[in-house]
Amino acid sequence: GQQLNQSPQSMFIQEGEDVSMNCTSSSIFNTWLWYKQDPGEGPVLLIALYKAGELTSNGRLTAQFGITRKDSFLNISASIPSDVGIYFCAVFTGNQFYFGTGTSLTVIP
Amino acid sequence: DAGVTQSPTHLIKTRGQHVTLRCSPISGHKSVSWYQQVLGQGPQFIFQYYEKEERGRGNFPDRFSARQFPNYSSELNVNALLLGDSALYLCASSLVLGPYTDTQYFGPGTRLTVL
Numbered sequence: 001g002q003q004l005n006q007s008p009q010s011m012f013i014q015e016g017e018d019v020s021m022n023c024t025s026s027s028i029f030n031t032w033l034w035y036k037q038d039p040g041e042g043p044v045l046l047i048a049l050y051k052a053g054e055l056t057s058n059g060r061l062t063a064q065f066g067i068t069r070k071d072s073f074l075n076i077s078a079s080i081p082s083d084v085g086i087y088f089c090a091v092f093t094g095n096q097f098y099f100g101t102g103t104s105l106t107v108i109p
Numbered sequence: 110d111a112g113v114t115q116s117p118t119h120l121i122k123t124r125g126q127h128v129t130l131r132c133s134p135i136s137g138h139k140s141v142s143w144y145q146q147v148l149g150q151g152p153q154f155i156f157q158y159y160e161k162e163e164r165g166r167g168n169f170p171d172r173f174s175a176r177q178f179p180n181y182s183s184e185l186n187v188n189a190l191l192l193g194d195s196a197l198y199l200c201a202s203s204l205v206l207g208p209y210t211d212t213q214y215f216g217p218g219t220r221l222t223v224l
Contacts, residue, residue, distance in 0.1 A: 042218055
């Protein structure tokens with residue numbers, strides 16, 4: 001299967017700080033997605049990226065589709081306690097989705 | 110509107126048993142996908158069904174099977190359970206096949222424990 005490497009694996013930040021995480025692959029993909037998963041729930045789609053170089057925002061979240069089509073970045077500005085959770089990147093190959101290993105975010109009030 | 114629903118919420122089985130997990134997609138959605146999420150990892154794709162036909166299959170053994178019914182609900186069956194099958198099983202529904210004009214919405218999952 002496809003390997004999506006996310007970094008960092010976990011983050012502990014103060015409320016109000018900005019957050020950056022990324023996702024890399026050895027293969028090229030044409031669709032990159034970012035999900036957030038809260039404990040006991042299924043992942044929720046945050047941002048979908050369909051074009052290399054694309055920069056897309058959703059409120060305080062901004063994601064970019066890397067020019068090489070082998071990576072993507074997610075930034076969260078001015079973090080708040082409800083940003084706590086696990087963030088997954090995912091790609092779509094045409095008939096299935098592959099998910100990354102996840103970045104666990106803890107926000108300290 | 111109701112989101113994706115899954116049943117049961119939790120399940121405990123013993124090795125060698127069989128299990129059936131159920132999923133009801135969002136009303137109007139015709140595609141259902143199943144994922145296995147082992148603790149500490151991202152979801153792993155198992156199957157995708159669209160209009161009652163299998164459209165995608167992940168790297169899982171033949172002990173795993175699924176089907177989609179005329180009302181677009183779906184079942185995931187796992188035979189001869191192994192300890193390693195313990196995981197959160199997620200169902201996701203989408204309006205059409207592929208991500209371009211829609212997104213997939215996940216249910217809360219079924220937590221399967223194999224003893």
